[in-house]
Amino acid sequence: MAKAARAAQAWKTYRSVSKPGSPGLGARLRALPRMIGAVMRGQYPGMSKGKLAMMGLGVLYIISPVDIVPDFLVLIGVADDFGVFLWLMSSLLGEGGRYVDWERDRVRAVPS
Incomplete structure (x- = not known):
């Protein structure tokens, strides 16, 4: 993903998190373990196991000492990690908000 597209996605996520009436950052973060469990059990139709696996690979890429672009190439090596981080955070926060909704x-749909 190009830098401009990553920045636009990050901005869109920030606006979504800060929009009045939408789930806040804390609610989205607290929902992530429930969302992951619901996806794994097949209960949440809003996200596939494949997308969840891609997010897991994103986490592994960030924490892995082996990179496609080595970090010793200071600006370029860190930029690829930061790009993956932006994608991962915007994806997790976006999906977390949709899951809370x-x-x-x-x-609301369950009759009392």
Whole structure:
């Protein structure tokens, strides 16, 4: 993904998190373990196991000492990690917000 596209996605995620009435950052972060469990159990239709696996690979890429572009190439090596980090955070926060909304809708749909 190009730098401009990553920056645009990060900005879109920030605006989504800070929009009045949408789930806040804390709610999105707290929802991630529940979302991962629901995806693994096949209960949450909003995300595939494949996308969850891609996010897991993103985490591994960030923490791995082996990079496609070595970090000793200072600016370039760190930029690829930062690009993956931006994609991962925007994906996790975006999906987390959609999951919180999905949970909220399910609770409303259950008759009392």
